[in-house]
Amino acid sequence: MPQPTPLITTEQLAAILGDPNLRLYDCTTYNEPVPPGSDVPYRAVPGDKTFAAGHIPGADFLDLQGEFSDKSAQQFFMMPDVAQLEAAFGRHGLDASKTIVLYSIGTMMWSTRFWWMLRSLGVDARVLDGGLDKWKAEGRAIETGAPKGYPATTFKANPRAGFFVDKNTVKARIGDSSTVIVNALGPQFHQGLEPSRYGRPGRVPGSVNVPAATLANADKTLTTPADAEAKFAAQGVTRDKNVIVYCGGGISATIDLLLLTQLGYDKLTLYDASMGEWARDPSLPIETD
Template sequence: MNSQSALLPASLVTTGWLAQHLGEPDLLVLDASVQMVPTPPHRVPMREAYREAHLPGAVFADLVNDLSDPDSPLAITRPSAHRATTVFGQLGIGPRTRVVAYDCEFGQYAARLWWLLKSAGHDAVAVLDGGLRKWTGEGRAVESGEVEPVPAAFAASPRPGMWADKQQVMAVVRDGVQATLVNAVPELPADTSLLPEEAVRVMSTTIPGSVNVPYPSLAQPGTSMLRASEDRAQFLASVTRGRPAIVYCNSGLNAPLVGFSLLAAGHDEVMVYDGSLEEWLGDPHAPVERRTIPG
């Protein structure tokens, strides 16, 4: 583990801790906010909202464009090692940089950035619990405009074992390879009249043998904070310990929040299927089942 990670209290830090350490020269705060919209391209980086109000000194990290593979036919897939190294360096992340990621929701986008950095070998990274909403709700200062990062030499040490591909998932479904598939897609609401038809299809479908851990279930209802670790553990109880877990969602954008929580709960081997149902449902030969979530 990178020794710098010892200088972060945990993988999830509080607004109080960040307020005490904000401005330290080796601490970089990144805004990873994304807005979901009902029309294409569906996922929009919130750079304009960032320019209106962001944590003091925070730099914007574009998950949708800069930190995705521009050559992929899928909407959100991780960048190549070379692209990640370049972009992380441009954001100002060096080998001794401590990173705190936040977003405008309850951490699902910050967790994607956390996962990208961890899988690139950078351990000194944490998610801000409560994100921008909790920070502003406490009356803490924000800034407007755009912060120009100071480029650094990012040192990548890729961990491919944090990612799964379609072939690995297929091996679990068809060949009996031992792993737990975890569907992190939100539950289908009772009233689907306002949802696009494709969203209803995705939320009603699962890969055979999967357990359900909808990523919104990990948040405290009515807040932008995650549930306490012991409460999150109850929602993760269906994921078998002692075997690999492969987490997926619609595109791979939100699955890392469940992966993040599984690692925090002590699971040793957790992967994100980066392609998720968008790739799986694009294959007419890939098996699927109707999804049911016990009430």
């Protein structure tokens, strides 16, 4: 059965803006291009400048790569240890007893990434459907300047198992009839028809393609549950399967995961390192059309 939506509309957020129980966060990061031949696929740049230029009143800013990722990892945005996350979320006043709302600019994938991370820590948050783009398009209030933040808290995680898997688990599940592996990248990258900034072109063998971009509308909101259900079903993604989702860096795949969660799927996991690791490891198999 469909679950209570992890989304919140702009109308619903506007109605609680200013509530002392609200904790509102802009999660935006930008992946900027790098010169050909670079050792990294892109440069991760926090969205603090666009935050200062305009944000939803009262919001704080979360720097995904700077504070909430494992900087010792070869890939960007890798899930760090629980202690690092407890300290970082605590600094930003995040409290599981509060109403937590996440948003981003341009695409919802940055806010859905934080949503998935928080779920893995035992905290349920809401994601603003359409993000700042829809909020601004509706002419709603905007504030400028640096984040004022919230009073610091002691954040205590209650980690839930199974939210992230590594390459060994993914490799072991290739060809497993009880598992479906879903690629959230675009079809040209899934099929290996274009050069990949992550390394070898192609996909995890046997994986199916439900691009995150096809799950969003022109106004940046996510598609309807019925449309999402049809897109996943067309690729053989059913509730009886263990579902592993991946993309390039473990970010856009969380859009797929949010919609699957909304639809009531509960055997879900994210291959965190995704193609940023897989495509660069010659010991791992890769498939193209």
